[in-house]
Amino acid sequence: MRNEELTELARQLRVDSVRAADAAGSGHPTSSMSAADLAAVLLAHHLRYDFAAPENPANDRLVFSKGHASPLLYSLYKAAGAIDDEELLTFRKRGSRLEGHPTPRLPWVDVATGSLGQGLPVGVGMALGGKYLDRLPYRVWVLSGDSEMAEGSVWEAVEHAAFEKLANLKLIIDVNRLGQRGPTRHQHDLDAYARRLRAFGWHTVEVDGHDVAAVDKALTEAVEVDERPTAVIAATRKGRGVAAVEDREGKHGKPLPDAEAAIEELGGPRFVTVRVQPPPAAGARRDRDLGPLELPRFETGTEEATRTAYGRALAALGSARGDVVALDAEVGDSTRTEYFGKEHPDRYLEFYIAEQQLVAGAVGLQTCGWVPYASTFAAFLTRAHDFVRMAAVSRAGINLVGSHAGVSIGEDGPSQMGLEDLAMLRSVHGSTVLYPCDANQTARLVAAMADLDGVRYLRTSRGETPVIYGPDEEFPIGGSKVLRGGVGDKATIVAAGVTVHEALRAADALAADGIPVRVVDLYSVKPVDVDTLNDAAGATGCVLTVEDHRPEGGIGDAVAEAFSDGRPAPRLARLAVRDMPLSATPEEQLHAAGIDAESIAAAVKLLVERIVAH
Amino acid sequence: MRNEELTELARQLRVDSVRAADAAGSGHPTSSMSAADLAAVLLAHHLRYDFAAPENPANDRLVFSKGHASPLLYSLYKAAGAIDDEELLTFRKRGSRLEGHPTPRLPWVDVATGSLGQGLPVGVGMALGGKYLDRLPYRVWVLSGDSEMAEGSVWEAVEHAAFEKLANLKLIIDVNRLGQRGPTRHQHDLDAYARRLRAFGWHTVEVDGHDVAAVDKALTEAVEVDERPTAVIAATRKGRGVAAVEDREGKHGKPLPDAEAAIEELGGPRFVTVRVQPPPAAGARRDRDLGPLELPRFETGTEEATRTAYGRALAALGSARGDVVALDAEVGDSTRTEYFGKEHPDRYLEFYIAEQQLVAGAVGLQTCGWVPYASTFAAFLTRAHDFVRMAAVSRAGINLVGSHAGVSIGEDGPSQMGLEDLAMLRSVHGSTVLYPCDANQTARLVAAMADLDGVRYLRTSRGETPVIYGPDEEFPIGGSKVLRGGVGDKATIVAAGVTVHEALRAADALAADGIPVRVVDLYSVKPVDVDTLNDAAGATGCVLTVEDHRPEGGIGDAVAEAFSDGRPAPRLARLAVRDMPLSATPEEQLHAAGIDAESIAAAVKLLVERIVAH
Numbered sequence A, B: 001m002r003n004e005e006l007t008e009l010a011r012q013l014r015v016d017s018v019r020a021a022d023a024a025g026s027g028h029p030t031s032s033m034s035a036a037d038l039a040a041v042l043l044a045h046h047l048r049y050d051f052a053a054p055e056n057p058a059n060d061r062l063v064f065s066k067g068h069a070s071p072l073l074y075s076l077y078k079a080a081g082a083i084d085d086e087e088l089l090t091f092r093k094r095g096s097r098l099e100g101h102p103t104p105r106l107p108w109v110d111v112a113t114g115s116l117g118q119g120l121p122v123g124v125g126m127a128l129g130g131k132y133l134d135r136l137p138y139r140v141w142v143l144s145g146d147s148e149m150a151e152g153s154v155w156e157a158v159e160h161a162a163f164e165k166l167a168n169l170k171l172i173i174d175v176n177r178l179g180q181r182g183p184t185r186h187q188h189d190l191d192a193y194a195r196r197l198r199a200f201g202w203h204t205v206e207v208d209g210h211d212v213a214a215v216d217k218a219l220t221e222a223v224e225v226d227e228r229p230t231a232v233i234a235a236t237r238k239g240r241g242v243a244a245v246e247d248r249e250g251k252h253g254k255p256l257p258d259a260e261a262a263i264e265e266l267g268g269p270r271f272v273t274v275r276v277q278p279p280p281a282a283g284a285r286r287d288r289d290l291g292p293l294e295l296p297r298f299e300t301g302t303e304e305a306t307r308t309a310y311g312r313a314l315a316a317l318g319s320a321r322g323d324v325v326a327l328d329a330e331v332g333d334s335t336r337t338e339y340f341g342k343e344h345p346d347r348y349l350e351f352y353i354a355e356q357q358l359v360a361g362a363v364g365l366q367t368c369g370w371v372p373y374a375s376t377f378a379a380f381l382t383r384a385h386d387f388v389r390m391a392a393v394s395r396a397g398i399n400l401v402g403s404h405a406g407v408s409i410g411e412d413g414p415s416q417m418g419l420e421d422l423a424m425l426r427s428v429h430g431s432t433v434l435y436p437c438d439a440n441q442t443a444r445l446v447a448a449m450a451d452l453d454g455v456r457y458l459r460t461s462r463g464e465t466p467v468i469y470g471p472d473e474e475f476p477i478g479g480s481k482v483l484r485g486g487v488g489d490k491a492t493i494v495a496a497g498v499t500v501h502e503a504l505r506a507a508d509a510l511a512a513d514g515i516p517v518r519v520v521d522l523y524s525v526k527p528v529d530v531d532t533l534n535d536a537a538g539a540t541g542c543v544l545t546v547e548d549h550r551p552e553g554g555i556g557d558a559v560a561e562a563f564s565d566g567r568p569a570p571r572l573a574r575l576a577v578r579d580m581p582l583s584a585t586p587e588e589q590l591h592a593a594g595i596d597a598e599s600i601a602a603a604v605k606l607l608v609e610r611i612v613a614h
Helices: A003-024 A029-033 A036-046 A067-079 A119-133 A152-163 A190-200 A212-224 A259-265 A306-320 A338-343 A355-366 A378-393 A421-426 A439-449 A498-512 A530-540 A555-562 A586-593 A597-608 B003-024 B029-033 B036-046 B067-079 B119-133 B152-163 B190-200 B212-224 B259-265 B306-320 B338-343 B355-366 B378-393 B421-426 B439-449 B498-512 B530-540 B555-562 B586-592 B597-608
Strands: A061-064 A140-145 A169-175 A203-208 A230-235 A303-305 A324-328 A348-350 A371-377 A398-403 A432-434 A455-459 A464-466 A481-484 A491-495 A517-521 A524-526 A542-546 A571-575 B061-064 B140-145 B169-175 B203-208 B230-235 B303-305 B324-328 B348-350 B371-377 B398-403 B432-434 B455-459 B464-466 B481-484 B491-495 B517-521 B524-526 B542-546 B571-575
Touching: A003 A029, A003 A036, A003 A067, A003 A212, A003 A259, A029 A067, A036 A067, A036 A140, A036 A169, A036 A212, A061 A067, A061 A119, A119 A140, A119 A152, A119 A169, A119 A355, A152 A190, A152 A355, A152 B152, A169 A190, A169 A212, A190 A203, A190 A230, A190 B190, A203 A212, A212 A230, A303 A306, A306 A324, A306 A338, A306 A398, A306 A439, A324 A338, A324 A355, A355 A371, A355 A378, A355 A398, A371 A378, A378 A398, A378 A421, A378 A455, A378 B378, A421 A432, A421 A455, A421 A524, A421 A555, A421 B421, A432 A439, A439 A455, A464 A498, A481 A498, A491 A498, A491 A530, A491 A555, A491 A597, A498 A517, A498 A542, A498 A597, A517 A530, A524 A555, A530 A542, A530 A555, A542 A555, A542 A597, A555 A571, A555 B555, A571 A597, B003 B029, B003 B036, B003 B067, B003 B212, B003 B259, B029 B067, B036 B067, B036 B140, B036 B169, B036 B212, B061 B067, B061 B119, B119 B140, B119 B152, B119 B169, B119 B355, B152 B190, B152 B355, B169 B190, B169 B212, B190 B203, B190 B230, B203 B212, B212 B230, B303 B306, B306 B324, B306 B338, B306 B398, B306 B439, B324 B338, B324 B355, B338 B348, B355 B371, B355 B378, B355 B398, B371 B378, B378 B398, B378 B421, B378 B455, B421 B432, B421 B455, B421 B524, B421 B555, B432 B439, B439 B455, B464 B498, B481 B498, B491 B498, B491 B530, B491 B555, B491 B597, B498 B517, B498 B542, B498 B597, B517 B530, B524 B555, B530 B542, B530 B555, B542 B555, B542 B597, B555 B571, B571 B597
Parallel strands: A061 A140, A140 A169, A169 A230, A203 A230, A324 A348, A324 A371, A371 A398, A398 A455, A432 A455, A491 A517, A491 A542, A542 A571, B061 B140, B140 B169, B169 B230, B203 B230, B324 B348, B324 B371, B371 B398, B398 B455, B432 B455, B491 B517, B491 B542, B542 B571
Antiparallel strands: A303 A464, A432 A524, A481 A517, B303 B464, B432 B524, B481 B517
């Protein structure tokens, strides 16, 4: 396109952004208008994308990290002929796929955005996939706002992209000077951003973001840089083109006060369409079916840590499936993810201590068809909570594995103990939460979680636990195992992970005291096995849950929820970690927290005697 | 001290670190040994601290961000005469206050560390307090590892410290080249760190971290820089001084293989003590009791958003109390925190879009006696989950306020909706979780939360809700309000926030249909009002919870937990947000999620008819 045509296109994008927000009665037109020239030049000259075949793996990726500029994105889709004007005006209405912030309900959106500072880290995942795994020539374009450069997650991504020399990653920063509530830290000081990015090893280009010829030149330069990631840092004006809002404070996140006048000021509606350049032909994907799955087998009666079983099972899964990748946050020796790395170094990605980038990397990779397993200490997954939350909005299929769960890690103390992870992961929409107690169970669950939908979480333990299941036992998702039980059981103990073994010891002690009890291994914390719990409750009348986790949000809540279906419920009681742990041995920790065999047996006796348990 | 004495002191710190870890059978001696020379020079020549009076507000702050180097910290305490050798050797043992990672059980530790990348952001909070609020001349020394420089939270802090010109903040980076599982990204490339920090506006000094004279010079330079924060970037060797471990991989986080030989190689035990320089005398603190509290009063029957009531109440609280500070993450216009900012600009701190720094800032400020209220969208508090978790380990008293809770925000869509915040905040040890439904209730709770222990969370809503309580009504923490009820109630509806109003409408409709029900406003989600819930359950036999939150971890779980005390429980059912919301109006959202009055009434009818409710 000639520059005049580009300018026309940009004006159309502004007009359509104003129209969409006006029809919706809400939205962010001014944040769209600032980036319209950048988006016009990108769409017309640089993006390589087949809108008719969004699943084409060779397509460039376009991530609107400033997701609130969705009117601009949807206006781009209209200009590319992907949606029509009628659909554009359904923006933000019930039933429309043009949501307030973009989600993958639209086939051209790979990941949901709207929580700022996530687009670049997710783009790093996509770029890693293109460069190192799929070896495809696509480029990853990330449009970022200037405000969101304050998010630490952006700098995790900046660091990692430079370190991995992700020349296929192209960041465009729309420096429109104004955040939501006023000026940004650096306002129009483009060099403030450029200095920082260059210090991390990026190539930078500063440009007037409303000069289409200059933008075209900048994006061309970005495309040509092939040794390092590039950032095009563009000075723009929020609300550009409409004097009533341009570069003014207090105009964020609302329709223009007089849309009709604004559209006229912008020259009225236009009908420019763009023939977007298709991607180059992609070669066949690498074979992802490598051979039969041969999970490790552990002998019953021996002892093994579930984290170790996870590492070995993941390595085995990687030998069977070429689509499995493992992601580490500089703790692979502790989580045992390094076992995978030793066998499959080409599919092992090290993110160093940057948990947000770790999870974002997994989200980016799964958009490319990879099956990522991202691991760190369960406690440190909390660092990436917002990324996990947004992964659910993205309908992303990712595996998260948190090790060193609970007080049973021992001396390291509470900063290292995952005690809130079950609560966090259970609350994620559509998630699966698994918590194995032995090595064979772990191996089976590691394989089973690979192909589930949504966010899958596996919780592993640091210390060794007895192998109580045979290697051929099956563990369906949503199931549980009744490990002790018979006619005349007086109570049910529901446990998972390390507390299963404590529960079994308690059950044996109680049986010796003439109090037979049922023990349920609730390895699938979400979904939970409602039927087995109901059967047990019906048979025994009372249920005690015991968990190496806070009382809130974990196994106690999961079991209580199973009985929150309007039916008469059993008497319930729960043992959990109620105090702040101090340093002590694992055994001392379990006892101090009141979740060891002795505490369980005492609680069962109280419960059976119908005395309040806590 | 002469250089030779400093070297002796450093050797003693190494020996004591080795001895402590050896006695414990675990710990991180090699990570302590790398920083021993840095710590020795700091303690002997630069730290201004009265160990006999840790509460002295003029004391320097010392934050071991690399909390795993706790043996070094405790060895410092011994050298300063604060603890004796016998206590040193209780390291990591049950009952000892020398935990695996430092916590404020020790009077000289202001905040717990051990989750990496938190020390600098917390230090920023302390430095802001010193420079802008207390106007005290203390310095904040943060000892950081090199691995943790990969955490984005560090760069949020680096950016903010430079922007606020926190010359009282002195970062010492112990660049020992080795992370937990192998080399760091930048190994011994000190300039990689220096370039990045300088690009953000820091003063940097590179130094050989084992040359005590050079370290002394570097720290002197750091003290003298008075316009910007300074980082001393020190090349060190992990395990320094013991050939078997020095600069070797695989030696992280374990005692030395042969402690006796190592101690001999280090020259044996020493008995150096240091007279630490006391701080300069501090002036009197500013008056924090400014006048009587005059909370805003809202007229019943009018409508107001709880976020607005929060903003107004916080401003009023700030007028009454000089110790209240408000922290914003660039959304003060949305959260209404800006109302405080307009009345008390000197106590209003803008952190831009950096939620980890926001919460860390609050944690840092509360160590200085301030009462911080940190606010952002409830959804974006998930970004700071690990900081909130660690705040609990730090026994920090902070107020967090999350706005735009739930689907009732409307068109913006799920990325902006706080739907997991109750689960996250309930699971935090010792937390208080409040969720008001009207403006007067909000105002009272804003004031009441100020002086509680631990992490306090207030959840506010975007839209206007009817004022149903008078301005003089009281709302004790741990209480609830029975809004409808009498003899013959057939069911209990438990609601909070926006769903209270839906529940009241449902109750009225049900009453008209001849089904009287009780309605409980559960404004205190944690602690929960067990007695009132038990009374209601006893009277009605069944309880329906309804919440604008995920089914997991929120009000449904809180109520179920109240009935998990071993007693016979009522029949329970819950309404919550079970699907992924799309864009729609607030009313459409509540209906689509099945939490509006119509859905509640239908669910009650099912429950009363003893039919399974979901």
